[in-house]
């Protein structure tokens with residue numbers, strides 16, 4: 370499957386998907402407080418997606434049982450919402466959500482602190498978000514894919530964090546996961562040529578310790594191997610002739 374260059378009409382649909390998903394994240398952000406369960410956040414996220422006319426992009430995707438992936442503390446990604454999983458003061462929580470609008474996907478993740486969090490946790494969340502913005506400075510027409518990867522990885526690792534290498538960003542459009550695979554670390558070669566109209570989900574996953582991860586017995590939840598905190602920040606972006614456009 371070649372990397373698709375979206376038409377103007379497709380780009381419009383992706384903007385609509387992205388705008389709605391951004392809205393969903395704002396609604397979920399306002400719920401984050403000590404005492405709420407991850408299942409309540411998921412239910413609200415799914416309700417908001419549907420109220421906005423979208424379809425939850427993750428629900429039943431490869432069998433995932435919920436609309437929102439909710440990963441707490443040492444969980445990196447793909448945490449399954451659970452009524453008995455109650456957020457506590459000082460936790461950090463990553464919310465990863467997908468929304469389909471007229472057949473087009475948007476994908477975005479945010480990590481939030483629950484109540485007051487440690488300076489260490491705050492810094493991890495900041496560096497993760499900053500690494501995304503370092504990466505997309507290179508997301509320009511006629512740039513090369515791995516310049517994005519290198520910028521993300523070097524930014525985070527030079528600040529002493531572990532970059533998760535077992536998971537990556539991806540192309541996105543009529544499918545949630547389209548080519549290319551977009552690593553978050555320095556990669557041999559330059560990678561493919563970027564062209565205006567390509568749409569990508571860029572998503573650094575950054576650990577306070579090493580970048581190594583393990584898969585839990587539930588088949589979904591990915592955790593840091595050393596038990597350190599992990600943060601995730603993701604947007605769906607559009608390559609243009611100028612700066613990348615954030616769709617989410």
Ligand code: MG
Nearest residue numbers: 476570572603
């Ligand atoms: Mg993604």
